[in-house]
Amino acid sequence: MNSMAGNHFQCKHIHCTTLVDLDDSDNNRPLFQTITGEKVHIEKLCSGEQQLYGRAVGLMILNPKNSIILIDEPDIALHPEWQMSILDVYRKIGENNQFIITTHSPQLISNTHYSELTILSARHDKIIATRFAKPPVSRDINSILEEIMGTKIRPIHLEKLYHQYYSLVQNDNPEAAKIKDEILELESEQSEFMQNVDFYRELKQ
16 A cells, blocks of 8 residues: 655544545555544545545645645535534645635634635625625624624524514513414524523513
8 A cells, every 4th residue: 555645635533534545456546444443445435525535635646736726615515514624634735735715614714714715795796805804703603604604593584583572572562472482483492592581581670
């Protein structure tokens, strides 16, 4: 088997497998070690692993240097935990390369320094590119979704129920109980929203 140390690429414990070697008995196909210690080829991995490793190995074989590399949505079909690791994988490939990656993944955005982010948005039939002059307010996934990607973090129907319930509670309206029941069909009474309302009620008393 051929050592992969000279390729400046090592991918450890991204999920349950590790890229460990090349199989010189089978045209140098990549070998992966599973969590049980078994060594397998890429077709034995799950689809997410195949996608991530397939792209990474392809780039590793090219061993790019001083190159600009374009990658379109590498997060597709990957578990969010894997999406958190994608950039670390690509950073270990080749030498002195610039990666330009398109994504809709809040995990990828959260793991990218704000100075390296460009947000593309459609406005008045034009595509506007926006850069950040300073860090965003927060780096948690919900903040990325709302502040940077401009999307809701909860179902719209639930948001409407929140507003209705809070308004009714403020005015001591008996209809609040009905709205509360609707909310509890969707989430637990231990949810952040329900606890905040209970706290408001205690203060009001």
